[in-house]
Amino acid sequence: MAIILKINKFPIEFEEALPILRKIEKAGFEAYFVGGSVRDTILGREIHDVDIATSAYPEEVKQIFNRTVDTGIQHGTVMVLDHGNGYEVTTFRTESTYQDYRRPDEVTFVRSLEEDLKRRDFTINALALSEDGTITDLFSGLDDMKNHLIRAVGIADERFNEDALRMMRAIRFSSQLDFDIESETEGAIYRHSHLLEKIAIERIHEEFVKMMKGTRPNLGLTKMIETQLSEHVPGFKGQQVILKHLSELNLQKMDEIKIWSLFAFGFKYNKPSTTKFMRNWKSSNQLTDEVVKTTFLLNQVQNNQVGNIELYAAGKIAVVAADHLSQIFDLAIQPGELTIEYDHLQIKTKRDLAISAKELIADEILTPGPQLGQVLNRLETLVINNELTNNYDELLMAAKSIKNEGSN
Numbered sequence: 079m080a081i082i083l084k085i086n087k088f089p090i091e092f093e094e095a096l097p098i099l100r101k102i103e104k105a106g107f108e109a110y111f112v113g114g115s116v117r118d119t120i121l122g123r124e125i126h127d128v129d130i131a132t133s134a135y136p137e138e139v140k141q142i143f144n145r146t147v148d149t150g151i152q153h154g155t156v157m158v159l160d161h162g163n164g165y166e167v168t169t170f171r172t173e174s175t176y177q178d179y180r181r182p183d184e185v186t187f188v189r190s191l192e193e194d195l196k197r198r199d200f201t202i203n204a205l206a207l208s209e210d211g212t213i214t215d216l217f218s219g220l221d222d223m224k225n226h227l228i229r230a231v232g233i234a235d236e237r238f239n240e241d242a243l244r245m246m247r248a249i250r251f252s253s254q255l256d257f258d259i260e261s262e263t264e265g266a267i268y269r270h271s272h273l274l275e276k277i278a279i280e281r282i283h284e285e286f287v288k289m290m291k292g293t294r295p296n297l298g299l300t301k302m303i304e305t306q307l308s309e310h311v312p313g314f315k316g317q318q319v320i321l322k323h324l325s326e327l328n329l330q331k332m333d334e335i336k337i338w339s340l341f342a343f344g345f346k347y348n349k350p351s352t353t354k355f356m357r358n359w360k361s362s363n364q365l366t367d368e369v370v371k372t373t374f375l376l377n378q379v380q381n382n383q384v385g386n387i388e389l390y391a392a393g394k395i396a397v398v399a400a401d402h403l404s405q406i407f408d409l410a411i412q413p414g415e416l417t418i419e420y421d422h423l424q425i426k427t428k429r430d431l432a433i434s435a436k437e438l439i440a441d442e443i444l445t446p447g448p449q450l451g452q453v454l455n456r457l458e459t460l461v462i463n464n465e466l467t468n469n470y471d472e473l474l475m476a477a478k479s480i481k482n483e484g485s486n
């Protein structure tokens with residue numbers, strides 16, 4: 079077993095989890111830190127979740143610890159609870175268990191670390207870190223890290239056949255870490271890109287957004303086009319020319335609303351097509367709503383049709399997103415212009431009106447019924463357009479004359 083590097087100082091997350099490793103080893107099994115946390119530690123990046131791999135079978139893990147939860151026992155994962163922390167302890171296994179999560183594959187548990195590392199996706203993700211700080215690196219993951227390369231473990235075609243999402247993961251890591259994809263691995267993505275269609279869209283969504291939020295979204299998007307992966311995700315098919323153009327824009331620091339609006343506006347979508355696009359990506363209603371509003375506002379900016387009514391209808395979140403995207407798309411407005419105009423609106427919602435339905439009734443201007451709503455809508459529009467000042471007396475007077483207009 080090749081031991082190439084020794085870590086002298088563990089990050090706090092590992093320190094805290096050390097007793098878990100030691101306890102498993104004391105019971106006579108092997109246990110290691112594995113996965114993204116090992117990769118990120120060596121790269122000097124922050125780590126989130128600590129994953130532990132062990133030769134102990136799930137039932138054995140459960141016997142070693144008092145407090146466990148069967149979070150994914152069919153995949154061999156037991157959550158060990160310790161001092162308020164939860165650790166995923168997963169038995170060494172062979173077959174990929176990463177297929178569509180709604181239909182998990184059969185798993186074969188094994189006792190050897192090598193077998194377990196062999197079926198992992200990329201060499202930089204196939205490192206194991208033991209309790210004494212030594213790193214097991216069977217596939218030159220450390221070299222690839224030095225050379226900034228994403229390389230499949232063993233035969234790339236096999237790894238992508240086991241789980242086609244790994245192709246999106248390759249691109250996501252390339253953007254997050256600013257690494258290249260090794261050419262054989264990249265060729266395999268190109269050859270297998272169609273397999274992405276078999277993967278649950280929720281999983282692709284997650285990787286895609288991580289890619290776009292990474293340090294090199296332009297690189298990630300370019301790689302998606304070059305490998306043809308872009309042909310196999312919702313809404314991107316046949317759009318290479320536009321995607322290529324988008325991949326040349328400044329894509330730094332985008333949140334999810336901006337990311338999706340960038341594509342919807344880039345594809346020249348109207349409201350219904352934006353909604354459909356977002357639904358196809360299984361986006362939440364809230365995200366869809368903001369993206370529809372942002373995209374619509376961008377179309378209005380482009381057509382020079384933005385007035386107070388449009389800003390009011392869009393709301394602050396969409397206004398801020400549209401401001402940023404207007405700069406990215408080089409639309410003819412000043413930085414922050416929409417936000418400034420929005421902030422100057424007298425009211426942001428109907429509730430901000432200085433007079434309410436209740437008050438109009440109490441003052442005997444109107445009685446409950448459809449006319450009341452109509453009058454309030456008129457007042458709302460007039461205030462948004464600054465044709466009225468939002469104060470009680472002025473609105474009261476205006477309400478009276480609107481009512482009289484109506485009855486004449």
Ligand SMILES: Nc1ccn([C@@H]2O[C@H](COP(=O)(O)OP(=O)(O)OP(=O)(O)O)[C@@H](O)[C@H]2O)c(=O)n1
Pocket residue numbers: 112113114115129176197198199200203204241243244247
């Ligand atoms: N499709 C997948 C998903 C995961 N893994 C393996 O399981 C580990 C943990 O998976 P996950 O937490 O999904 O990804 P990370 O690499 O940890 O990345 P992140 O930092 O985003 O969690 C990976 O490092 C890799 O060894 C894999 O081989 N194939």
Ligand SMILES: [Mg+2]
Pocket residue numbers: 113114115127
């Ligand atoms: Mg992880």
